[in-house]
Amino acid sequence: MFRSPKAMFAAALLCLLLLAAVVPGFVRSVRAAKLSAPPADVVAQLPRADDVGGAQTGVPDFEMETVKGTKLRLSSLRGRIALLDFFSATCPHCQKHAPFIAGLAKRYRDKGLVVVNMASNNQFVEGDKVEAYIREAGIDNEVVWSPLELFKLYIAPNAEGVVGVPYTVLFGADGRVLARFSSFEAIDQPKIEQAIAKAVASGK
Numbered sequence: 001m002f003r004s005p006k007a008m009f010a011a012a013l014l015c016l017l018l019l020a021a022v023v024p025g026f027v028r029s030v031r032a033a034k035l036s037a038p039p040a041d042v043v044a045q046l047p048r049a050d051d052v053g054g055a056q057t058g059v060p061d062f063e064m065e066t067v068k069g070t071k072l073r074l075s076s077l078r079g080r081i082a083l084l085d086f087f088s089a090t091c092p093h094c095q096k097h098a099p100f101i102a103g104l105a106k107r108y109r110d111k112g113l114v115v116v117n118m119a120s121n122n123q124f125v126e127g128d129k130v131e132a133y134i135r136e137a138g139i140d141n142e143v144v145w146s147p148l149e150l151f152k153l154y155i156a157p158n159a160e161g162v163v164g165v166p167y168t169v170l171f172g173a174d175g176r177v178l179a180r181f182s183s184f185e186a187i188d189q190p191k192i193e194q195a196i197a198k199a200v201a202s203g204k
Contacts, residue, residue: 064144067119067130072144077114081199082171086118086151089126089133097166097184098137104196105141111200118146120165156180170195172204 062074085101087094098117105115121130123145134143155167168181170192179195181188 062150064146065123067123067127067134067143067145072116072142077116077171078175079173081113081173081196081203083113083115083196084118084154084169084171085115086120086146086155086165086167086169087133088120088165089129090121091165093184094166095133095136098133098139100189100192101166101168102137102139102141104193105139108196108200109141112203113196113200115141117141117143118150119143120146120148120151156182158182168192170199172199174204 063071064074066072083101083104087098089095101115101117105113117134117139119130121127123130130143133139151165151167152163154169155163155165157163164182166182166184169177170179170181172178178199179192181192181195183191
């Protein structure tokens with residue numbers, strides 16, 4: 001087909017240039033599908049991490065996919081005491097923390113608490129790791145694939161300015177942030193349970 005090495009080289013170079021132009025765009029589009037930022041009007045409703053007092057109300061109408069393949073709207077949590085537990089299945093601290101949160105979900109479910117685990121993992125790459133995480137921790141509540149932008153909006157950075165997991169946010173029935181927990185040591189677990197017990201007792 002090609003009569004000279006120069007022609008073959010030129011053709012190969014053209015192919016490489018076309019791949020360089022097309023593939024990154026495709027990869028970006030796939031990433032954007034899973035990590036795109038919520039719409040501006042939704043972001044405006046989010047109880048932001050820098051809003052420590054929880055002055056902004058209203059859990060937003062934001063839809064995410066669950067690990068079961070169904071859809072969950074955060075707005076469906078309005079009017080209920082809700083606990084969002086942000087995690088990564090590959091985080092050792094999260095793995096130790098997970099059974100405790102799973103236990104809270106079971107103990108307080110009949111008292112009005114709803115728990116949603118928010119996975120930072122890429123479902124197409126690490127879906128099996130999240131499934132193992134769920135199984136080993138005994139989680140039977142909803143687990144969703146959460147865009148990283150929601151992590152940044154909900155989680156307050158630590159003293160070093162780092163946003164890390166595990167991180168738990170407790171919402172009142174009115175959508176206000178009642179408490180945030182970045183600790184995962186056993187000594188801190190009573191504080192989390194006390195906050196939940198107080199919230200479900202008051203119904204607020």
